[in-house]
Amino acid sequence: MTLRIAWGITGCGDYLKESVDIMKELTKEHNLEVRVYLSQAGETVVKWYKLFNELKSGFPRTFVEKSPNIPFLVGDLQLGKYDFLLIMPSTSNTVGKIAAGISDTLLSNAAAQAMKGKVPVYIFPADQKRGEITTELPGGKTLTLTMRDVDIEAVDKLRKMPGITVIGQPDEIRDIVKKHLEGRK
Template sequence: MTLRIAWGITGCGDYLKESLEIMKEVTREHDLEVRVFLSQAGEMVVKWYKLFNDLKSSFPRTFVEKSPNIPFLAGDLQLGKYDFLLILPSTSNTVGKIAAGISDTLLSNAAALAMKAKVPVYIFPADQREGEITTDLPGGKKLTLTMRDIDIEAVDKLRKMHGITVMGHPDEIREIVKKHIEGKRSSWI
């Protein structure tokens, strides 16, 4: 009764290290089967933050986007090979595409087809509240960013979409995993 998770990582560096640490922790705690799918920008950012080796050693089944259908994630989601799709963390670009119904990348395509197949999609957009955020850059420097109205509007649109849950913080994955494990247990009874 293993929980199978497709974890998508976009080119967002905000909360990237925290997301990796949380995913390693919940995978150890619950013996999850996690496959990681990096967007092309995700691979670049994971390497820029010097987290690629840690990611690959912690999650050996890590794949990098070659096209919207390679690796074959969307089809596997539709076939029920994963309990849910997690996009953590997500850029405003990926959020905007999903909110607009554009599925021209591996992760936006996976989200669209998962929703059609009623596979839950959980997404953590770094840019989701008005105002400024301070993020950590590689090497420890801080960067303050001002959120754009258009990005906030896209997140609000996601919140209204059936089949998508917008996470407020990466820590929420702990409760999401517990909920899905309990759901699997009750379906076996």
């Protein structure tokens, strides 16, 4: 039986290329069924990083948010059509909304409904630790960002929410996929 994953991408560029590469590798290695759901900002950032064509060729079933319910991801989550929801990478905006119980975007709504339907949610927030991070921009330049306390507090709140697992690095999805596959045996 094929593992089915709803993969949400927000407007976060940090670890975006790594996330795409890992998901492409895992899909080939384990014959996963992955459907990609881009937030409106996610589409913008994926195109800015010049990854849109690569994403579409690796994942032909890629959808872009039109509203919190279009495409109708929440219905498929509630009906058990996915084994889990993955949001990777995630902006602090999406993390803050989910932590506060706000579900006014495609991916914050999907997370809320997945939790209600007991579908596991895995999220990789780029902003997880106090201090500074250096990220690579399109074209190879780097940018140093200072994490805000409010963003770190939202991630800490997510860690305490039933049904959500915060992952520390995109590579951790490899073990999560293996765990779900082994659970099917």
